Amino acid sequence: MSSLKKKLMIRVITKRMAAGETFEEVIADYPKLTEAEIEELKAVIE
Numbered sequence: 001m002s003s004l005k006k007k008l009m010i011r012v013i014t015k016r017m018a019a020g021e022t023f024e025e026v027i028a029d030y031p032k033l034t035e036a037e038i039e040e041l042k043a044v045i046e
Contacts, residue, residue: 009041013045
């Protein structure tokens with residue numbers, strides 16, 4: 001995942017989580033993310 005895409009995804013996920021969604025609920029809206037990308041994002045956010 002490019003650093004730009006990663007930064008964007010982190011911002012989107014953290015904003016949505018602040019609004020009450022769980023990480024899993026947010027990720028479900030992005031089916032094209034690979035398992036490795038999901039794990040990478042999860043490691044940064046949690």
